[in-house]
Amino acid sequence: MSTINKKFRIAVLGSGSWGTTIGKVVAENTAEKSDLFEPIVKMWAREETLCDNINEEHENNKYLSHIKLPENLVAVSNILETVAGADLIIFNFPHQFLATICADLAGHIPAGTRAVSCLKGLNVDENGCQLLTDFIYEKLGVSCGALSGANLAPEVAIENWSGTTIAYKLPDDFRGHGQDIDADVLHKLFARSYFEVSVVDDVAGVSLAGALKNIVALPVGFVDGMKWGNNARAAIMVKGQLEIIKFGRTFFPECAVKTFSNESAGLADLIATCSGGRNARIGKMMAETKKSAKECERDYLNGQSAQGIHTTDEVYRFLEAKNAIDDFPLFAATYNIIYQGEDMKKIPELLKQ
Amino acid sequence: MSTINKKFRIAVLGSGSWGTTIGKVVAENTAEKSDLFEPIVKMWAREETLCDNINEEHENNKYLSHIKLPENLVAVSNILETVAGADLIIFNFPHQFLATICADLAGHIPAGTRAVSCLKGLNVDENGCQLLTDFIYEKLGVSCGALSGANLAPEVAIENWSGTTIAYKLPDDFRGHGQDIDADVLHKLFARSYFEVSVVDDVAGVSLAGALKNIVALPVGFVDGMKWGNNARAAIMVKGQLEIIKFGRTFFPECAVKTFSNESAGLADLIATCSGGRNARIGKMMAETKKSAKECERDYLNGQSAQGIHTTDEVYRFLEAKNAIDDFPLFAATYNIIYQGEDMKKIPELLKQ
Known part of the structure; x- marks a missing residue:
């Protein structure tokens, strides 16, 4: 008997x-x-x-009709009633x-509570670039993993097949299998x-990729909106993937290249996001309408946010502080187009190093 | 004076x-x-x-109107008149x-003539898996490089921005810079x-990726045709990229992983091909019409061929001879769907290892 x-x-949460x-x-x-x-x-x-809509109709007519x-x-x-007694808190709202x-x-969160963050972003301040999982640990004392993958929400919602990656490190105060959240519990909860579901321990890699x-x-959206075709958008994606890996290896040397190249949270998420995600749509709308990123976000996202607009700014400031802008020409070009009025038609020359 | x-x-040629x-x-x-x-x-x-059409109208109304x-x-x-006196022959026709x-x-080809192959394929026979560049060298004695990249022809033809990769190794009988084809000449000829244009020396990597x-x-086309969405197609692309790299490193250990991950001939071409190329279209048509690959090729490609149909077969036979099918579940699933009537809806389970 077990x-x-x-x-x-x-x-x-979210x-x-x-x-x-x-x-x-x-x-x-x-x-089940x-x-x-x-x-x-x-x-x-x-x-x-x-x-009321969720509890009475079992639908979310506002965001997932x-x-x-x-x-x-x-x-x-x-929110406090939501987390009361929770063993695992899933963070899933805009950064x-x-x-x-x-x-x-x-x-309000007891010691020993665990968390998984589905947030996509980074915290940048004078101290550098902090993972959101580390921020959550710092503020709440809960060990926090990260879930990320090629997971455009509307497709997962209708149960189309996809993969995802959960990064989780067993905490120092792990209470033992069967008594605490571990890779097996996470697999059973999400798969x-x-x-x-692929469970790994590279929280930094999964967070950064996401x-x-x-x-x-x-910029993939810019190229789409300018009708530059599949070759150009593929070229941007690869340059982007290489800058993501370089960023990870430079500033978070504990992260693994294989997380970016092999995991759903890495390359697959990059490709899916560039094909059908909000940020690609905002980039495309910017190219097509000549509106600013903020105007596009307001006009086309029904109250939701395009995380990349904020991340572009944060990462640029961080790279500037590190004197590393020149090593990340795509990130820099994206910042300059969104925040400095640079002409997106100049992308080919902006990317020449 | 120079x-x-x-x-x-x-x-x-082609x-x-x-x-x-x-x-x-x-x-x-x-x-110029x-x-x-x-x-x-x-x-x-x-x-x-x-x-006549090309020489009189300066158009190719049949294949590039x-x-x-x-x-x-x-x-x-x-053909012999075409190559007479050529220093460099570009091979660019179906494999x-x-x-x-x-x-x-x-x-009919003088010693010292050089070549660049734009063909996409492999030669498989009882001796194993041969690069087409090596086949060309074997048959004609000309040193042959490879050009490949995220280069959907109609987009390059209308001069949309893209990258490409040329792999070329200086031959043993290289006659010296200025007197022979080298990386600089190739760059000036194609860029x-x-x-x-990026010129590298990894002919095997560029050829295999292509x-x-x-x-x-x-299979990306299958998933598209079944309307499984962006997450699923991204998952297939990443699994494909990993099998391509594994194939290269296993059977051509001289090729470099960075060719697959960083070069236009690698990941960028994979993404572009999966988005807008002939093979993806054939896969999609198979899913939508239930016709065979050969029927779709005949009905939808205007007399041109979908190279992947042949390559799938050749690579499967090679892997079978090497007893390595189980290491390449996506290649095997693609073969089984095209040639053995396997149901493409089973892709998720066929890919589980």
């Missing part, structure tokens, strides 16, 4: 399209694996009306809300027949 | 869409750089009517014609403002 393991209780999709994925698994997980998954949605959500995915408008949300949570690919998607 | 260098005479496009590129350069090149570029076109060709690009229907064409040329990417484009 010993009775702890039943892990899962909370999801109910945008990706937050809701991940909520759906994990709620499907907690319902009630020996391992508490079936009810609480998902924080700030707006009462959205909570026409997708039936599991009934054991329960929306909660109070710019992270500091405020961590401030709201601070002092579906339509959602292939953040930096959003920069690359913008 | 010494008078030899003026290099260029011949192009006048399909890519042959004609490359003829256009090099003829633009030979016209008449100190270095004989301006007239002869291009072999088997059909007299096509020759609406593109104005340089007047110094001269079509010739006799399946190579053996016949080499037989026609044998005995245009819209066509960025051939094997056509296999990968087929």
Whole structure:
């Protein structure tokens, strides 16, 4: 007879399209694996009306319409009520809300709680470039992994086949298998027949790939919008992939090249993001309409944000502080086009080194 | 005063869409750089009517309509007349014609003639897997480089920006700079403002990447045709890229991983081919129409061929002989779907190792 393991209780913070999709994925698994997980998954949605929509209609008409959500995915408008008793907190909202949300949570998360971040971004300040997983650990004391992959939310939501990568390092105070979150628990929580999960331990590589690919998607969108064709967009993607790897190896030498080249969180996510993601669409709209990035974000994203616009700025400032702009011509060109009025038609010459 | 260098005479064999496009590129350069090149570029076109069209209208209405060709690009229907006096012969026709064409040329190519192959394929027989550049050297005694890159012909033809890679090793009987084809001459012959050339010496890597990417484009097309979305197609591309690199490193250990990851001939070509190339279209049509690969090739390619269909077969037989099928699940799945009637919906399980 096996010993009775702890039943892990899962909370999801965020109910945008990706937050809701991940909520759906994990709620499907907690319902099926009630020996391992508490079936009810609480998902924080700030707006009462959205909570009502999710709990009454089992849909998210605002950010993920026409997708039936599991009934054991329960929306909660109070964030502290959402995380109460959670063993694993999944962070899944736009990066710019992270500091405020961590401030709201601070002092309310018991020691030994674990987390997985689905956020795409970096924190840049005078101290350098910080991974969001490290920021979460610093503010809340919870060990935090990262989930990222070629996972355009609407496609995962309708259960099209895709892969993903979860990076998680066992913490120093790991309580033992069966008693704590580990690679096996994460696999059981996230893997579906339509959602292939690879668990690795390179949190830096997965985080960086997830953040930096959003920069690359913008110039791919420019090229698309200028109708330069498949050759040009492929050239931009490869230059982008090489700058992502160079950034990782230069500033986070613990990360592994193979995370970028082999994992869904690496090259696959770059390709998918450049093909159908928000940032590529914003870049394309900029080329087609001559509007600014901010105007395009406001006019075409229905209230959601294009993370790459912020990441482009943050990374540029960091590279400037490191005196390393010249080593990252695509990142620099993207910044100059978005923030300095550079002409996107000059991309070929801007990329010549 | 500089010494008078030899003026290099260029011949192009093949006048399909890519042959004609490359003829256009090099003829633009030979016209502008008449100190270095004989301006007239002869291009072999088997059909007299096509020759007339090219020489009288300066267009190729059969394979590359609406593109104005340089007047110094001269079509010739006799292959021996085309290559007479050539210092560099550019091979650019479907792989399946190579053996016949080499037989026609044998005995007519002077020692010291050089070649660049734009063909995409491999020769597989009981002796193993042979690069086409090596086959050309074996049959004609000419040192042969390889040109490959993210170069969908219609886009290069309209002068959209792209990159390419030329792999060339200086031969043992190299006659010295200024007197023979070298990296600098190749750069001057092929580089245009819209066509960025990188010259490397990894002929095996460039050749393999160019051939094997056509296999990968087929299942990407399947996934497109089944409407599985951007996440799934990105997942297939990455699995394909990893199998290409594994194939190269296993069977041609002299090739460099960085050719596949950094060069236009590597990842960029894979991405572009999977987005807009013939093989991806054939894969997509197979999924949408349930027709066989051969039927789709006949019905949708206007007399041109989808190289990947042949390469899939050849590579599978080679892997079978090497007892290595299990190490290449995507290549094997593609073969089984095309040649053995396997259901393409089973791709996720076929790729599980």
